Amino acid sequence: MSEQTRSYTVTGMTCEHCVASVTEEVSEIPGVTAVDVDLASGAxxxxxDAPVSDDAVRAAVDEAGYELVEGGATP
Structure with a gap:
């Protein structure tokens, strides 16, 4: 199965610790192979390598203490 990439926007991140927290939580979702967080844009x-539900990503972002405001669209 080919890899899939989906983009989201997260609010509330203000520093590299925030980026690390979001990256760590989202990386724990089964099937996720990479997480790229851009602090400036919130992207x-x-x-x-497997379908990941938007709800799973939203829950991981919530667990990290931030809010997923939009996303799921493949760029």
Missing amino acids: VRVTS
């Missing part, structure tokens, strides 16, 4: 790109 989070999630690459996976």
